[in-house]
Amino acid sequence: MDEQTHQPASDRVTLRRRNQRAEYDPAVVRAILDAGVVAHVGVQTDEGPIVLPMAYGRTDDTIYLHGSAANSMLRAARRTEICVTVTLVDGLVFARSAFHNSMNYRSVVIRGEARPVDDLEEHGDALRIITDHVVANWDDSRTPTTAEIRQTMVVALPLTESSAKVRSGDPVDELHDLDGPHWAGTVTVRRAFGPPVAAANLVAGIGVPAEIARVFGEPGSP
Amino acid sequence: MDEQTHQPASDRVTLRRRNQRAEYDPAVVRAILDAGVVAHVGVQTDEGPIVLPMAYGRTDDTIYLHGSAANSMLRAARRTEICVTVTLVDGLVFARSAFHNSMNYRSVVIRGEARPVDDLEEHGDALRIITDHVVANWDDSRTPTTAEIRQTMVVALPLTESSAKVRSGDPVDELHDLDGPHWAGTVTVRRAFGPPVAAANLVAGIGVPAEIARVFGEPGSP
Numbered sequence: 131m132d133e134q135t136h137q138p139a140s141d142r143v144t145l146r147r148r149n150q151r152a153e154y155d156p157a158v159v160r161a162i163l164d165a166g167v168v169a170h171v172g173v174q175t176d177e178g179p180i181v182l183p184m185a186y187g188r189t190d191d192t193i194y195l196h197g198s199a200a201n202s203m204l205r206a207a208r209r210t211e212i213c214v215t216v217t218l219v220d221g222l223v224f225a226r227s228a229f230h231n232s233m234n235y236r237s238v239v240i241r242g243e244a245r246p247v248d249d250l251e252e253h254g255d256a257l258r259i260i261t262d263h264v265v266a267n268w269d270d271s272r273t274p275t276t277a278e279i280r281q282t283m284v285v286a287l288p289l290t291e292s293s294a295k296v297r298s299g300d301p302v303d304e305l306h307d308l309d310g311p312h313w314a315g316t317v318t319v320r321r322a323f324g325p326p327v328a329a330a331n332l333v334a335g336i337g338v339p340a341e342i343a344r345v346f347g348e349p350g351s352p
Numbered sequence: 353m354d355e356q357t358h359q360p361a362s363d364r365v366t367l368r369r370r371n372q373r374a375e376y377d378p379a380v381v382r383a384i385l386d387a388g389v390v391a392h393v394g395v396q397t398d399e400g401p402i403v404l405p406m407a408y409g410r411t412d413d414t415i416y417l418h419g420s421a422a423n424s425m426l427r428a429a430r431r432t433e434i435c436v437t438v439t440l441v442d443g444l445v446f447a448r449s450a451f452h453n454s455m456n457y458r459s460v461v462i463r464g465e466a467r468p469v470d471d472l473e474e475h476g477d478a479l480r481i482i483t484d485h486v487v488a489n490w491d492d493s494r495t496p497t498t499a500e501i502r503q504t505m506v507v508a509l510p511l512t513e514s515s516a517k518v519r520s521g522d523p524v525d526e527l528h529d530l531d532g533p534h535w536a537g538t539v540t541v542r543r544a545f546g547p548p549v550a551a552a553n554l555v556a557g558i559g560v561p562a563e564i565a566r567v568f569g570e571p572g573s574p
Contacts, residue, residue, distance in 0.1 A: 142399045146424060167441050167541070168455070170392035172401035177364045178433025179401045181394035183459055202368060211400025219389050222545075224564065228483045228493040229500040233390070237405055261450045271450035272534050278451040300551040312494050313558050314551040317568045319389070323444075324540035329522040336535050342446065346539045 143241055143293040153294040162236045162294055163188050166216035167264055167321070171195060173207045186214070187259035192286050193240060194247070194256040199283045208246040208285055215239050219319045225301035226312035232297065234316065240292040247284040250276075256284045265346070270339035325350035365463055365515040375516040384458045384516055385410050388438035389486055389543070393417060395429045408436070409481035414508050415462060416469070416478040421505045429507055430468040436509055437461050441541045447523035448534035454523065456538065462514040469506040472498075478506045487568070492561035547572035 136154040138144040145152035153159070168183040182203055184195050193214055197204040221234035247253050257279060261268045274282075301314050325347045326338045338349050358376040360366040367374035375381070390405045404425055406417050415436055419426040443456035469475050479501065483490045496504075523536050547569045548560045560571050 142397075167444075168439060168457075170394075170403050170405075170437055170439070172392075172394035172403035172435070174396050174401050175364075178463055179394035179396050179403075179435045180461070180463070181392050181401075181403050181435045181437040182461065183392075183437065183439040183457065185455065213394070213401045213403045215392055215403040215405065217390060217392070217405040219543075222389075222486060224489055224493075224548075226494050227496065227500070228479070228490050229496040229504070231483055231489075231493070233407065235390075235405065239402070239404070241400060241402070257450070261453055264444060267446055267453075268450050270535065271446075271453070272448050272529055272532060274449065274451045278449070282451070300553070307494055308553060309555055310494060311558065313492065313561055313564075314554050315549050315560070315571075316551070317548050317564070318546035320544050320546070321441075322542050322544040324542070326446075326539050327537050329536040329538070331522070331530060332536050333531055336533065338537070339535055342535075342539070349537075 138293055139291045143239065143291045145293055145295060151295050151297055153296055156289065158294045158296070159238050159289065159292045160188065160190070162218065162238045163193065163216055165218055165236070169195070170215045170217070171207070172213040172215070173203055173210065175206060185260055185263065187256070187263040188289070189259065191289050193289060194260055194284055194286050196257060196260050196282050196284045199281050201283060204283050204285060207244045209243060211241065212244045212287065213239065213241050214287055220298065221319050222317040223301045224313065224315055226303045226307040226310055226314045230301055230303050232301065234298050236294065236296050238292055238294045240287055240289060242287050242291050244285040244287055247286050250279070253279055253284055256286065257282060266341050267339055270341065360515055361513045365461065365513045367515060367517060373517050373519055375518055378511065380516050380518070381460050381511060381514050382410065382412070384440065384460045385415065385438055387440055387458070391417070392437045393429070394435040394437070395425055395432065397428060407482055407485065409478070409485040410511070411481065413511050415511060416482055416506055416508055418479060418482050418504050418506045421503050423505060426505055426507060429466045431465060433463065434466045434509065435461060435463050442520065443541050444539040445523045446535065446537055446539070448525045448529040448532055448536045452523055452525050454519065456520050458516065458518050460514055460516045462509055462511060464509050464513050466507040466509055469508050472501070475501055475506055478508065479504060488563050489561055492563065
């Protein structure tokens with residue numbers, strides 16, 4: 131990786147601590163966003179910060195969030211600074227000393243001003259992008275009506291001010307602990323998806339869409 | 353459940369939307385916290401909100417967070433309003449209409465002022481509680497020195513102002529879509545832990561601690 135080409139976009143997304151774990155390569159940021167399922171979105175309010183989990187989707191340069199038009203937090207977020215964080219826990223790291231216990235993880239932090247998406251075409255595109263983020267099923271669903279699209283608020287945040295942090299591998303203990311009596315090692319953590327299960331009220335004869343079967347396997351029993 | 357006994361502690365943790373999914377029962381809040389691995393912690397800064405993933409642990413009435421004493425975000429958080437959010441994704445919910453796609457999840461939001469933990473006894477207790485949150489291995493590790501404890505900053509947040517939100521089950525489609533041609537169903541999502549794997553530099557003859565083996569199974573190969 132050419133370090134020279136991947137500098138942080140701003141001071142506020144520059145990692146100060148453990149900066150050997152920092153990644154400013156957009157490809158790393160995108161890969162972590164693609165592997166995540168929910169983002170944690172932070173907004174400032176008069177009563178302190180609020181952090182809520184939200185679905186999301188991305189293009190090469192933008193992350194989209196959506197919520198009901200009645201969602202007061204997302205309404206408050208428009209045209210204000212927000213922070214979008216996506217974290218994947220990859221492992222538990224047990225050191226010889228509890229002080230050096232850690233986790234293996236990949237995380238992305240994106241900061242910037244949330245832009246309301248009002249253009250109907252971008253709005254529809256964004257909903258498709260969010261719907262297709264984990265598995266592409268937009269084309270296999272009933273298309274939203276214009277009224278439904280209008281009930282769904284979308285905000286966009288540029289990926290410009292983003293940084294990633296990645297930790298992997300074994301615990302790092304003090305040298306004087308290495309020949310001590312304590313165990314050290316890791317436990318991998320991953321997200322496991324079950325097979326698709328039809329809704330109880332699904333009418334007979336409708337098969338699982340091919341893309342859902344491809345990603346999550348053959349249908350299971352309820 | 354006696355609804356009368358579980359009212360929200362404040363207006364700012366009262367769910368306004370989808371409030372049939374709200375839970376103010378402390379037992380529900382605690383169970384979600386116990387099942388989570390990382391919290392997403394939001395803090396206000398002069399440059400907008402920042403949200404970072406952090407390890408945590410809880411007692412019956414308090415959640416503890418820790419970080420390096422050099423962690424500028426955690427330092428800034430002390431004696432200010434913060435928000436701690438823990439989310440477990442339990443499933444993907446595919447509706448007949450993309451508009452009704454959803455996720456099954458359990459989440460907890462805790463708001464309040466972060467209290468710096470300066471008392472040495474509470475500080476040590478909190479580190480043990482955080483260490484033992486996912487699996488109890490404090491007693492099987494080398495005990496931290498006083499210097500190590502002092503390098504680790506701990507903040508406490510009361511669980512008083514907390515709320516949970518839980519969604520489970522099948523998609524909820526429009527009535528007129530129920531006999532349409534589109535599939536509907538769910539895919540379960542769970543966190544899977546691998547077997548414990550010894551660190552590459554572990555000296556021979558040290559077995560996996562019993563509690564780690566009990567929770568994560570017998571040791572695997574690297």
